[in-house]
Amino acid sequence: MTQRNAVRRTSMVWIAIAALLLFPAGARGARFVSSIFSARDFLQDSQDAQDKEQQRRDREQEARDREQEKRDREQERIDRMQERYDEGREALDEERYEQAEAKFDQLAQSNGPQTDAALYWKAYAENKLGKREAALNTLADMKKRFPQSRWQKDGDVLGLEVKQSNGQPVKPADQSDEELKILAIQGLMNSDPERAMPLLEKVINGSGSPREKSRALFVLAQKGSALGREIIGRIAKGQSNPELQREAIKYLGLFGGAxxxxxxxxxxxxxxxxxxxxxxxxxxxxxxxxxxxxxxxKSEKDESLRREAIRQLGLVHGVSELEQLYQAETSTDLRREILQAFFLAGESGKLVQAAESEKDPELRRAAIRNLGLIHSDDSGKALQAIYSRETDGGLKEEVLNAYFLQGNAAALVAIARNEKDPELKKTAVSKLSLMHSKEATDYLMELLQK
Structure with a gap:
């Protein structure tokens, strides 16, 4: 029993005793006492129900928090592996094959979503280092562990090249030959595209370096010919490995039409x-x-992809579409993502509207925070209006943080001078102490001289 319930029960008992003293023998007194205890039971039941409901909500929130923490940890793991993968690819581009081999070996042992790709690039680096047997063993490992991988075709081409080589490390001249080859094909594209197209496709489907394949794909896309689009379309549909597929998709977006x-x-x-x-x-x-x-x-089932679509809508200034999504969406997390997209679109008006009229305090805070990321006079004035009207201390503190994000020392100084709430005043001064601006420094000196 909570302390509040205990106090309520004790009060009811004393009221009942008083009633008995006032009406010692009458039926009216008995009925009065009975009604008091009935009311007590009703209040007790009501309070118990509220407590149980609160406990249920707390348990659900704890479960959501644990699930979110789990997702965050998994995302961090994936991000670390992606970072390592990118570092390995960069090492390949810069011909640092030993570092590339080490990076991709670590990835291959991590058993992440790109393990098959890591094994392929590890074998590629081993071949460049002249480690013929190691490269073949790595390719065999990839084939055994990922028999359905879309990297198998690339692995077969690389394996054939390894077997045909004499196991010697790559020579610098060979690398310059790759550069010259692409330049020659690019020149041929200008004079005789029909002859150049099959050569580019051969490079893309061969065992060349990532940079060589990427450049060949770029040359193919840049030309904009029907045959080039057809080749890129096949790669985008999954004819090659996932990495080249994503690259082809990017070029379709850059150079393609309907x-x-x-x-x-x-x-x-x-x-x-x-x-x-x-x-x-x-x-x-x-x-x-x-x-x-x-x-x-609107319709993607994968929430992470919905978030991605919302972000990209912000980047193309799809304000009308974002507004429709915000009105229809029920998920607080996704509505928060839409507010972030309004920021990406530079749409301060919608953020002001949410900051002023949104009923969910979390979303109001998100709107205010995003307003702080827009460095404009309009957003500064909007924050000032919100602060002056707001009564919630937490939201006012969010406005102070938004001013800090804007680097708006003048607004923080004005609040520090006039704010009656000591905690908010302290927060404003704390923000000013972290800012390197003349207004902030002058005000801090003024405080010290008092």
Whole structure:
């Protein structure tokens, strides 16, 4: 029993005793006492129900927090592996094959989502270092562990090259030959595209370096020919490995028209690979495709992809679509994402509207926070108006934080001078102490001289 319930029960008992003293023998007194205890029981039951409901909500929130922490830890693990993968690819591009081999070996042992790709690039680096047997063993390991991997085709091509080589480390001249080859093909594209196309496709499907394949794909996309689009379309549909597929999708977004967007829509509908779908959403952004981003933001089942679509809508200034999503959405997390997208779109008006009229305090805080990220006179004036009208201390503190994010020392100084609430005044001064501006320094000196 809580202390509040105990106090209530004791009060009821004393009221009942007083009633008996006032009406010692009458039926009226008995009825009065009975009604008091009935009221007590009703209040007790009501309070117990409220306590149970609060406990239930607390348990649900704790469960959600644990689940979110689990997702955050998993995302951090994936992010670390992606960072290591990118470092390995960078090492390959810079011909630091020993470092690349080490990075991809670590990834291969982590058993992450890109383990098959890591094994391929590890074998590639081993081959460049002249480790013929090691490269073949790594490729065999990839084939055994990932028999259905889309890297198998690349692995077969690389394996054939390894077997045909004499196991010697790569020579610098060989690398310059790659550069010259791409330059020659690029020149041929200008004079005789029909002869150049098969050569580019051969480079893309061969065992060349990541940089060589990427450049070949870029040359193919940049030309904008029907045959080039056809080749890129096949790669975007999954003919090659996932890495080149994502690269092809990016170029479809950059250089493609309606036909390219249709190819991406077909791939999006058919694919189960979230990374491929994410690449398509980003390509839609590059092509300014509001309609398909809006459709994904509304109907995508994967929440992470919905978030991605919402972010990309912000980047293409899809304010109308974002407003419709915000009105229809029931998830607080996704509504918070939409507010972030309004910031990406530079749409301070919608953020002001949410900050002033949103009933959910968490969303109001998010709107205020995003206003702080927009460095403009309008957002500064809006924050000032919100602060002057607001009565909630937590939200006023969020406005102070928004001013800090803006670097708006003048506004913080004004609040520090006039604020009657000592805690808010202290918060404003604390923010000013972290800012390197003349207004902040002058005010702090003024405080010290008092």
């Amino acid at each position: 036909q390219s967007r249709q190819i991406m829509a077909e791939v999006y509908a058919a694919s189960r690979d979230a990374s491929v779908k994410r690449a398509i959403l980003r390509a839609y952004m590059l092509g300014g495709d509001h309609e398909r981003l809006f459709a994904a933001a």
